[in-house]
Amino acid sequence: MKALVPFLAVVFLVLLVIAGVKAAGLYFLFGVAVPYAAAAIFLLGFVYKVVKWGRTPVPFHIPTTCGQQKSLPWIKPNSIENPSGTGGVIMRMLLEVFLFRSLFKNRKTKIKGDYIAYSWAPWLWLSGMAFHWSFLLIVIRHLRFFFQSVPVPVQALEHLDSILNWGVPALYITDVIFLAAVTYLFLRRVTLAHLKAITLPADYFPLFLLFGIGASGALMRYHLRVDVVGVKELVMGLVSLHPAAVAGIGTIFYIHLFLISTLFAYFPWSKLVHAGGVFLSPTRNLSNNSRVVRHVNPWNYPVKVHTYAEYEDDFREKMKMAGLPVEKE
Amino acid sequence: MYNGGKIIAGLVIFLGIVTFPIYYNAGKANPGPSPSLDTPAINQMKVKHCVESRQFMRANHMKLLRGWMSMVLSGKGCSYVSTTGEKYDMSWDTCWKCHSSKKQFCDRCHQYMAVDLPCWKCHSEPNT
Numbered sequence: 001m002k003a004l005v006p007f008l009a010v011v012f013l014v015l016l017v018i019a020g021v022k023a024a025g026l027y028f029l030f031g032v033a034v035p036y037a038a039a040a041i042f043l044l045g046f047v048y049k050v051v052k053w054g055r056t057p058v059p060f061h062i063p064t065t066c067g068q069q070k071s072l073p074w075i076k077p078n079s080i081e082n083p084s085g086t087g088g089v090i091m092r093m094l095l096e097v098f099l100f101r102s103l104f105k106n107r108k109t110k111i112k113g114d115y116i117a118y119s120w121a122p123w124l125w126l127s128g129m130a131f132h133w134s135f136l137l138i139v140i141r142h143l144r145f146f147f148q149s150v151p152v153p154v155q156a157l158e159h160l161d162s163i164l165n166w167g168v169p170a171l172y173i174t175d176v177i178f179l180a181a182v183t184y185l186f187l188r189r190v191t192l193a194h195l196k197a198i199t200l201p202a203d204y205f206p207l208f209l210l211f212g213i214g215a216s217g218a219l220m221r222y223h224l225r226v227d228v229v230g231v232k233e234l235v236m237g238l239v240s241l242h243p244a245a246v247a248g249i250g251t252i253f254y255i256h257l258f259l260i261s262t263l264f265a266y267f268p269w270s271k272l273v274h275a276g277g278v279f280l281s282p283t284r285n286l287s288n289n290s291r292v293v294r295h296v297n298p299w300n301y302p303v304k305v306h307t308y309a310e311y312e313d314d315f316r317e318k319m320k321m322a323g324l325p326v327e328k329e
Numbered sequence: 330m331y332n333g334g335k336i337i338a339g340l341v342i343f344l345g346i347v348t349f350p351i352y353y354n355a356g357k358a359n360p361g362p363s364p365s366l367d368t369p370a371i372n373q374m375k376v377k378h379c380v381e382s383r384q385f386m387r388a389n390h391m392k393l394l395r396g397w398m399s400m401v402l403s404g405k406g407c408s409y410v411s412t413t414g415e416k417y418d419m420s421w422d423t424c425w426k427c428h429s430s431k432k433q434f435c436d437r438c439h440q441y442m443a444v445d446l447p448c449w450k451c452h453s454e455p456n457t
């Protein structure tokens with residue numbers, strides 16, 4: 001049930017395009033208005049989210065650490081696992097963003113007889129890396145639609161990606177990896193009972209959406225085919241701010257475009273915005289220097305205190321009469 | 330805002346990267362590739378048509394040609410019957426008869442789309 005609703009939502013989006021483009025012929029709406037709206041929602045939403053996080057105070061100094069802290073000169077500190085300065089934080093952040101280091105450390109815990117056994121469990125890390133990197137390369141590859149003369153690095157990437165030279169048009173390696181990784185990320189959520197229990201519709205929806213994007217793209221390239229020059233003319237119109245609906249592009253393209261627009265509009269309001277959030281995580285972006293630099297809680301307000309000296313001033317005579325010792329005569 | 334300088338700097342860099350295609354292209358005229366159909370053979374045609382419909386050829390010409398290649402190489406025949414019932418030789422010469430210049434026809438769109446195509450590794454282009 002938790003998976004069914006998001007699945008039907010993606011199916012509904014596809015049907016919406018088929019009805020809107022194929023039946024009603026709303027080429028301008030689906031080719032121009034929706035992509036522009038999605039881009040605007042994405043950019044404004046992203047800024048809104050980051051600014052909102054930036055305005056949120058960090059009351060405690062809470063970097064996560066799993067290595068030796070910098071201490072006495074003869075103890076070797078682990079400057080990446082337990083960064084003591086900005087350099088270490090940047091290094092740790094780069095490794096986290098590009099290589100998902102904390103996922104790599106995932107271990108499987110099992111009770112074997114009467115002791116605990118840990119084993120290496122890299123599958124989430126591996127599929128996460130495969131998914132994110134292939135997605136990045138696919139996005140870069142798509143830049144050929146965004147520049148009149150295609151930049152050389154984009155051409156080089158495309159050449160490398162289709163190097164297997166299987167079929168016409170040539171198969172992209174990233175397409176296969178992307179779809180396989182998304183499929184795996186979905187299957188692990190429905191086959192592992194403990195994961196299934198904590199998986200929400202908001203976890204399934206992006207997976208179905210991403211699979212829909214990948215599948216519609218692959219279907220368009222390898223099987224149904226569309227007039228790709230028309231697609232580039234449409235996209236060039238959008239990015240040069242002279243938008244115009246282009247006739248004669250197949251419906252599968254509008255399905256692909258609409259699902260991508262949905263992804264962009266959905267991005268800032270969902271778990272996908274971890275793309276920006278990772279940089280603003282206090283557990284990751286603080287250095288472990290709380291013994292050197294005092295972390296002041298921004299919530300702190302001037303607390304009204306009544307010191308012992310003031311207390312004694314108030315009650316000195318009574319204390320003397322009761323025979324209690326006083327500090328000031 | 331806490332650490333506002335760093336956060337806004339990061340945000341500006343991010344926005345600069347993702348909106349680069351827009352401010353790079355904004356306002357520029359971006360003419361399409363316009364492959365030339367001005368050849369003697371095409372001009373002589375009463376009803377200008379290709380092997381299949383224009384719509385089909387635009388999207389599927391590479392699959393059609395690949396299909397021809399498989400047919401010819403596997404010896405299954407070298408005559409193609411189009412959906413309108415016309416017969417064509419499965420040969421580059423069928424293409425070259427009308428599209429006599431690779432530079433003014435094939436290359437226009439292929440360069441526009443930066444298509445890395447394997448045709449010319451084996452086949453030679455027409456002389457004109």
